[in-house]
Structures are given as C-alpha cells and as structure tokens.
Amino acid sequence: MHEMPLWLPKSYQDLNDLPSENIVYQPKLGGSKVVRTAPGVVIKYRGDLAEEVNCLNFARDHLSIRVPRVLHHPGDVRQSTLWDPRTEELPQVWYICMEEIQGVQLKEVIDSFTPLQLEHVASQIKAILADMHSVPAPHIGSVSGGPFQNSYFFPYAVKPQNAWTKVSDFIDHYHQLLMTFGTEEYAKELLANFPQDCPVNFTHGDLVPRNILVEGSTITGIVDWSMAGFYPEFWEYSRMYDDSEQSKGWSQVLSMIFPGPRLDNQIATFHRLMGTLLYNL
Template sequence: MMKLIVWAQDRWSSPYNKSLRYLPFGLCLKIGPRVMANEANALRLVERHTQVPAPQLIGFAKDGLGDGYLLMSRIPGVPVDAVYYRMTYEERAQLTKDLKDHILQYRQIRNTSPYLICNTLGGPTYDHRTDTGDVWGPYRTKDEFTNMLTEGLEDLRDQPPLSALYKKHHRIFFTHSDLHYSNLFIHKGRLCGIVDWECASFKPEYWEFTRAVWSFMADRQREQNYRLAFVENYEEELEAERLIWSKNPVY
C-alpha cells in the first residue's frame, strides 16, 4: 500500500488542492502533516452511521516523517464555491435543504470518549478557528472549552453576549467544523458530497453554525443560507462569537 501511495504521489495532482492526488479508478489520495487518523475515523463513522455523501475510506497510513496518507474514494461534482455565483435561487435553496438533512444525520453519531469535547478518537481537536496553534483540548466540560475561546476576555464573561456561551444549555454534537463552500460538492443542482473532515469532532451544538459563518464573515447572503440549514436559533451565540472574533481575530 505505501509503495503505491508514494508512486501515485508523484504522478497525479489536484487542480484545487496540492495536497490531493486524484488517482485512477475513482480514488483520491490526501497527503501531508495535517492528514491525521481523526479524519480517517470520521469518514468511518459517517459511513457506518449515516447516509451522508462523503468519501469512502480505503486506507490510512503515516510515515516516519510525520506525513499522513489518506486513501479514499473521489466525490463527483465540483466545489460549491466554484459555481455559487451562477447557481439559481432555487438551487441555492435546495443546497441549504440538503445540507440541513446531512447535518441532522451526522449529529446522531455518538461520542464514546470519556471527554465531552474532543476529536472523533477522544483526543485533541484540530481547528483553524482558534488562535491556540490549531490544536486544543480535549475537554471534560463545556466551560473549559469556552474559557479557551474567551481567553483574554475574562472581564466580559459574565456579561452579554459572552455570558450566553456559559449560561445556555448546549448539547454536544458530532461536528464537521469546516462547512466552507469549498468543502461542499454539488452535481446537477444537488449537494453530492461533503469533504475535508480533518476538523471533525464533538463540540457544542452552535459551533457548526458559527464556525461556518466565520468562513464568510462579510457575506450576509451566505450567512443566511447557513442559518436556514439549522433547526435551532443560534443568534445569541453568533453575537458572542462576533465579539470574540473582533477581540481575538484569527486569520
């Protein structure tokens, strides 16, 4: 397997992402230091417990230099962000409906770890959204997680809007954690795949929404599309997150 992976690494490349290699027979190889066992396990869980269209895991390996190799099936279609500008209003509405259905499905995946907030293997979570070196946790309580988010804003924790993150009850759900339109694939007007599960983890329920909005902070239309993809209302949490983004910007 490793010999095949190394050989393929030098022969195929992706037009969208240099860490990807599109192989024959409908396969795709993801390579790099950020390719971890957590993503492989996330794909395994999604396939086992849902009907969410995601790459099918073929195999995972890590070399002695720290690079991970994730072999999986290739998703058809194109990234939504490549065609969003020419999608009809009906197609955009359908995309939101499809995304809503998939989110509801993978939220049913259960956490079997002793930690409350963690990656799919019970370990630290990788996420571009925080300024703690991308890796944080795991945490046994929601407050520990929220304290990390609000570090440097201790004097504001007891006041709105940050107090909502502490005082409101939040369920902990399986979360993709990076629903950027580049990770949503569309084919014939329908959402046909969700890719890039490297940040998948168990997090407070609002995180999937606010994390997605963070990806498009200046685009109110896309923000509304994400809002409609959730049954719940997370406006208080979004207001709190906006304050955190302004005080502790992460790029």
C-alpha cells in the same frame, strides 16, 4: 471498483512530482493538498492526518450522506518514534488515500443558482445537520473517545489533555488559553456571547461551500472532516458563517437553514477567538 493495485507514495516528492493536471485542490495559504492518482482515487497530504481518518470512518459509519472511503493511511504519526511534537517535523510521508467523490465544489456554482436551486441546497444541508445531530454525543471531544486532536482549533502546543462533559469546561479551556497572553477582563468579554449550557452535537467543523460537492443542485458528498468531533451546537453554526466563505448565494442558503435573527455577536466572538489564538499561539 479498484482492481489495480493502489499507487502509494514513498515520499512527499513523489506526490509533488505529479503533473499539475492531477491537482484536485490546492489551498491558497497552507492547508492540505489533494491530488488524483488514478480514476476515482485521490490522496490528501500534509502533516498528521490520523484524526481525519478516524473522523472519516466515524462519519461513514453513522451518517447517510456520502463521505470519502479511506483506502489507505500509513498510521498515526503521533505513535511513530520519529514524530517530534516540538518541531512537528515529519521525516516520512503521511497522507490519506481515499475514493474521490464526484461533483464540483458548491463555492464554484452557488452564486449562479436560481432561488429554487438554493432552496434545494438548503433543504439538503438541513437534513445533513439533522442526521449529524441524531448521533449521540457522549462527551465534548474526539470521535475516538479522547480529547480533540485537530490542530486548527487546538494547536498541539496547547491541545486539551482530556475530553469534557460540560460546555462550560470547553469554554473554560479557551478562557485559560486567552489568559496566557491577555487579561481576565479580556477573556471574559471575548467569551461572554457563548452559552455556558447548550446541546452537544457531532459536528463537521468546516461545513462551508468548498467542502460541499454538488452535481447541479444535488449534494453528492461532504469532504474534509479534519475538524470533526463532538462540539457545542454554536460551533458549527458560527463556523458556517466564516467571512472568507460568504457570498450572495451562501448567505441566502444560510438564511433558509437558520431562519430567524442572525446571531451576530456569537459569530463575531467565534471568529475573533480564532483570529486571536492564531495570532498569539
């Protein structure tokens, strides 16, 4: 498919100098930028992306859904002698060069879908979740076998030192983080709505409309696996109800994926926890 040599950047400036029409995705606030460097080839860049490479490769090996194929990555930044975890300064350019999956973000079209199209989307996402949940979960942690490495749920300064075997230990990690700037009563009250014992699943971690690509109402692929890993089942569910991703169409899809009463207390706890940690850490 890719007969021509890959164009690979030597600096962040090389990537930033690409014409604006090459931009595939640019977040409004922070996050990683995605640019097209050749037909069918994109580069995602900003900071350390080694764990996302592991997650992409794991998902491609274990799932039937289309996942971007990694074409090149310069290596694990944390293994570089130039990496300074105190400042997270990156003197070199770190990125993922991967195949581009065709389609548009579901968020761009979902509110124009008919009820039949929304039902089609919901049935596909249910099948994707079932596929992910069929993957054996050996622990709570990274797909590579150790502790979680993503910096959104687990900032580097307070990231876990090991994987866990019990959901209660996962929750206790957040309890300990909350105790660094709050009280015992506050930590217990905030985490009370998370079950202490539940199934652990292979989880995307950000399965929302901007990361679901479609052609018509057919899902062509799932992107942005940077937060993936083995999590308690409530994690994916709560994340899919992200306030910033809610729309009329997505709400209808969620009601079909998860029939029955919405677990509002659990959802609120998740988002309150993320907001609290983001503000204080």
